Amino acid sequence: MQWTSIVAIYFLVWVMTAFLLLPFGVRTHDELGVEKVPGQADSAPANFRPGRLMLRATVIAAALTALYVANYESGWITADDLDFAGIGRED
Template identity: 50%
Template sequence: MQWTSALAIYLLMWVFSAFFVLPFHGRRAGDEDEVFVQGQEPGAPVRFRPLRIMVQMTVVTAAIFLLFYLAYLQGWVDPDVIAGRA
């Protein structure tokens, strides 16, 4: 596998990991007694911490990519089958 292919796969996994990480974040505005912003959606988080979310996405993606790359090295993932050549 070329390093550019590995990087592209890693970045795709990183973006998709947001769908796994984001639902586990914090208290919602509806759970609090007072609303911080008038008209705020009750399901919106009270405090948005993008750096924390990106770090968690990176950790999750690193674990998933490590498993994927291990499967690639062991031959469990055949590039010819994925590309439709076999």
């Protein structure tokens, strides 16, 4: 596998991971007991930390990409293993 492919896969996994991590650990102003700014939405986060989110996404995406590349090189799980309906099999 070329290194550019690995970088592209890492970027895609990183973006997916970042979006999946967005709702975890975020609290509203009401939950934290902090005063709201006038006109602010009730669901607006009070403790959003983008640096922490990016760090978590980086670590998880690196691990998932490493697993993907290792599987690609070793062939642990192939497309035939994922054919549960038996559509691609010739009997």
